[in-house]
Amino acid sequence: MRAKKNVNGLGLAWGARVAGALLLLCALGLIAWNERRVMDYSAALSRHGSPVLDLGAAGRPAAGQYGSTTRVSGMPQVVDAPRDNEFNVRSDSPVLVRHVEMFQWREITVGGATHYEMDWVDHPIDATGFAKPAGHVNPGAFPIQGRQFEAGEVRLGNFRLATEIVRDFPGRVQVPVDGKSLPANLAATFTAHDGDLVTSSKPDHPHLGDLRVSWEAVPLQDMTVVARIDGDTLVPGKQAQPGDAGFDVQVGERSLLDVIPALPEPPGAVAIVRGSAYLLAMAGALLLACGGRFRRDILFAVGVGMVAVSAVAGAMWLAGDAMTASVWLLFAVLGAGLAIWRVQQRTARGVH
Template sequence: MNLRKGLSLHGLLLNIAGALLVLAGIGLVAMTARGLLNYRAAASRHGGEMIDLDANAQPQAGQHGYMARIVGTPNVVEAPHDPEFNLQVNTPVLVRHVEMFQWREIRIGDSVHYELDWVDRPLDSSHFEDPRGHANPVSFPISGKQFDAGLVQLGGFKLGPVMLHALPGSEQIAPDPKSLPENLAASFTLYQDYLVTSAHPGDPRLGDLRVSWDEVPLQQLTIVGRISGDRIVAAAEAADGKGYYVQLGDVPLLDMFPDLPVPPEFVLIRQILAVLLAALGALLLLVAQRDQRDVLLALGLGAMVVGAVASMLWLGGDTRMLCGWLTVTLLGLGIAIWRLRRGSIRPKQS
């Protein structure tokens, strides 16, 4: 009598432990899937799922379409060139500024007065309240322009035009008057990092020109953009209306996108562990119900149960993940049928 009670209690404990382990496997795979789905839903607002790449990363198969975070200093492979002034600078973007010494109309309350100043666009003096004696030249003989580098790379990836123009910072550079073409060398002289046409640079006159250049400095950046072949470009269809981010320094992904939940780590290990937990639970249930220790049958049942739950969670989500879990489910089902047909379950012997 006591022996039967002991065996009955042992079977009950095995059933409870087995059921808990199966539920633990299902719960683990469900938590992992839910964490990934929540992360991907939030990431899709910024262009899609994101991967971290180091500064020496090279384009790899399977990366196309992903958003990537890369930290490093851009490398200018083909520097921009200002052909009119024969100026070439090792920078991603070179900007030429042209100013003319012109009359400006200044209004303070009801009073109007005029002063000469450097202005980067033609001022139409015909609209002045008192144009007499304050006539400005009609146009600039030379205009301001922006010159982009032919090729800028971060790691093994080329930066697309949008990313190039998003690079932060601006520093004025001093031009070299010795490199000027002959026609401009006769007109311009160097004065305080500017090229000026003034006969007396410290005392400019109406119509004098002042030309300067700004460069985007090379510095450590964190760039997030979409991988398109060997290029990093903006994700034009991103719900946030931007699809890329550029910040100075090494900025963590969650600092750039505070709305992103923390994605689950060790996803593959967690998924394998979920199947093994369910399989161990199934094995305990087999021992309790039929006194059978068929490990393969238990593994098939565990894979089938966990795979079926995961497949339902990934319906309408990641097609690759869905197909993977359907494959696991079918493999588990196949193993279970095979073992059952081999007569692996036998009635308990009394």
């Protein structure tokens, strides 16, 4: 009877060891598959030209980021708003644009018939080229020019934005003026009308040579910017091809793949797979110890599992990324230290 129990116990022990070996092999295969897809993703990103960081709205400038491409999103913050000092017009926006138009003669030809009409035009029209210049002479150069004013500093998240990026912000909204803040010399010349400034004494009936000055601003709205990190500033990156600005600006919250569709899709659940590989390896080590002196020694199984999984992952990263490999091998050393400590503990107490 006792011999039968011994045979059954021995069979159970060997069955547990076989199951443990299979679990350990599954753990090593799982970590190898996971690290291979992470390595392939890193290699694909490097072929894109530079590392790509997906910092989103919470990212901060940090050491080691210089030269990397990143995605940052959120509502832009205008730290130093743009101002048109000549007209004393200011707007809490990234960009303020002054438009200047003059009421001038225009030549229009339709179906071979030419006629002339006066309208607001944002550039001087040379009447000497008209088919009938007599009676249709325009005043010439504008006394005031249109201009664009950028904010002194615009931030997105925790990064400053280079002027080239701010200038690319889309959208325009009218900035109405009431004329009360105009300097004295201009207040004597301009009259507010429908949010604009005009020189006409009768704004609804302008005359040849009258000026109309208006302002537009880039509206504040959620933005997504992909650009290169230079310290605490996002700047244009290397131009991959002619016409490429070296950065990308889009309205709203956009994912990295939305902005750069050519990027490879990142592997999913990397941390979960790594944790699963560790758990499988630890369970396998615990089963392998069945019937031996380390049966039911959870700390010993944890150490052995850490050594097996970390050593395989570290060996895979050695050729591609020494820093990542060193982190994995550090975990292997810690696991080995834990397993050795348990051996010494049991030896010292004479446990068999």
